[in-house]
Amino acid sequence: MKVSIMSVPIETKSAEAVEAFDAFSRAFEAFKETNDERLAALERKGHADPLTEEKLARIDAGLDETRARIDALALGRARPPLGGVDQGAVRDHDPLMHEHKTAFESYIRSGESGGLKQLETKALSAGSGPDGGYLAPPQVESEVLRRLSALSPIRAIAGNRVISGGLYKVAHSVSGPASGWVSETAARPETDSPTLAELSFPAMELYAMPAATQTLLDDAIVDIDQWIADEVETAFAEQEGAAFVNGDGNAKPRGFLDYTAVADGSWSWGNLGFIGTGVADAFPASDPSDVLVDLIYALKAGYRQNATFVMNRKTQSAIRKFKDQQGNYLWQPPAGMGRNATLMNFPVIEAEDMPDIGAGTTPIAFGDFRRGYLVVDRAGIRILRDPYSAKPYVLFYTTKRVGGGVQDFAAIKLMKCAA
Known part of the structure; x- marks a missing residue:
C-alpha cells in the first residue's frame, strides 16, 4: 500500500488549525482596540500617535500571516491522498x-x-x-x-x-428575453427579436x-x-x-x-x-x-x-479600518475554519x-x-x-x-x- 509523502496526522492538523484560528480572533480584537485608539487621537489632536500607527501596522501584518497559515492548513485538511x-x-x-x-x-x-x-x-x-x-x-x-x-x-x-x-x-x-402580458383571448403580437x-x-x-x-x-x-x-x-x-x-x-x-x-x-x-x-x-x-x-x-x-x-491584501488592510455610522467595523473575520472574511456581509476573496x-x-x-x-x-x-x-x-x-x-x-x- 502506498503512503503519501505529504501525509500528516489529522489530529495534529486539527489542533494546529484551531490554535491558528484562535490566534487570528485574538489578533483582530487587538487590531480593533488599537485602531480605536488611533481614531480617538485623530479626533482629539488631528493626528495619530506614530507609535500607535506602528503597532497597528504590526498587528495588521500579523493578521495577514495568520490568515495565510489558516488557509494553508484548511487546504491541507481538504487534500485526500490519491492512493486512498x-x-x-x-x-x-x-x-x-x-x-x-x-x-x-x-x-x-x-x-x-x-x-x-x-x-x-x-x-x-x-x-x-x-x-x-x-x-x-x-x-x-x-x-x-x-x-x-x-x-x-x-x-x-x-x-x-x-x-x-x-x-x-x-x-x-444582451437585451433579455422578449416577452409581454396578454389576456386569455387577446391576439399575441409578435415580439421583438432578441439581441444576441x-x-x-x-x-x-x-x-x-x-x-x-x-x-x-x-x-x-x-x-x-x-x-x-x-x-x-x-x-x-x-x-x-x-x-x-x-x-x-x-x-x-x-x-x-x-x-x-x-x-x-x-x-x-x-x-x-x-x-x-x-x-x-x-x-x-x-x-x-x-x-x-x-x-x-x-x-x-x-x-x-x-x-x-x-x-x-493591501486593499483589504485599508478596508479593515472602515466603520459604519454606529462605530461597527465593516470588515469581519471568518466565522469559522474554511470560511471567508466578510465586508458588509458579503464574502471577501483575496x-x-x-x-x-x-x-x-x-x-x-x-x-x-x-x-x-x-x-x-x-x-x-x-x-x-x-x-x-x-x-x-x-x-x-x-x-x-x-x-x-x-x-x-x-x-x-x-x-x-x-x-
Whole structure:
C-alpha cells in the first residue's frame, strides 16, 4: 500500500488549525482596540500617535500571516491522498481506469510508454498528439482541478465549463428575453427579436515542468499521482490567478480587468461599469464606506444575492479600518475554519493580482463571478517525460489547456480611484 509523502496526522492538523484560528480572533480584537485608539487621537489632536500607527501596522501584518497559515492548513485538511481506499475501490470496478493508471505509472517511473500507446490507440487518438506526452489518468486530472479551485481565487468563484475541443462559444442575450402580458383571448403580437452576442473562449496552453531524481521515481512507496499533483498545483494556480485578473487574451485567458471600464452611469454591453471613489488616488477621508455602499447597489439585485468582493491584501488592510455610522467595523473575520472574511456581509476573496489603491487603479471588484466570469478547461492533462535535458534529473513537461473571460458584463462592477 502506498503512503503519501505529504501525509500528516489529522489530529495534529486539527489542533494546529484551531490554535491558528484562535490566534487570528485574538489578533483582530487587538487590531480593533488599537485602531480605536488611533481614531480617538485623530479626533482629539488631528493626528495619530506614530507609535500607535506602528503597532497597528504590526498587528495588521500579523493578521495577514495568520490568515495565510489558516488557509494553508484548511487546504491541507481538504487534500485526500490519491492512493486512498476510496479511489482504490473505484479502480477495482473500472478495469480500464486501473489499466491506464498502471501504464501511466510505468511511463513516469521508467519511461516505458508501450502500455499508454496501446490505450490511446484503443481510444482512437494519436500516441503523442500535437502537444506531446500522454494523458494523465482521470483521477490525477480531477485532483489537480480540485486543488486549483482551492488555490486559484478567481477559479473558486467563477463559472466553469469542461470542453473537448480548443474553443468554447456561447450566445448571450444582451437585451433579455422578449416577452409581454396578454389576456386569455387577446391576439399575441409578435415580439421583438432578441439581441444576441456571441462570445468565444479559446483554451490556451498552460505548462509546468517539475523535476525528480531517478531515486525518487524508483522508490515504490512514493505515490506518483500525489507527487505530480503537489508539484504542478502551485505553478498552475499562480499563472491562472494572474491571467484571470489581468490577462490580455494573447496566448492566455483574458482577465476581467482587461475589458474597458466605463462610469456605471454610461455602462453598455461589452464594458464593465465602475464607481469612482471621489478621490483621484484613494478613498475619501470622510465616510469612506459610503462609496462601498454605492458599489454594492450599482449591481442589480439578481446578481447581488451571490456577490463577492475581490481585492488584494493591501486593499483589504485599508478596508479593515472602515466603520459604519454606529462605530461597527465593516470588515469581519471568518466565522469559522474554511470560511471567508466578510465586508458588509458579503464574502471577501483575496486575489494578490488585483491592483493596489492608487491613482486611476481599480483595486476592488464586486459581483456575481459565477455568472459574470467563465473559466473553460479543455479535458485532459498531458505529461511528457524528459530524462535528457537536465541530467541527472528527470523533467516532466506537464500541460493543460485553459481559457477564460467575462460572459455577463452586467454581473461585475469595479471600484476605481477617480475623482
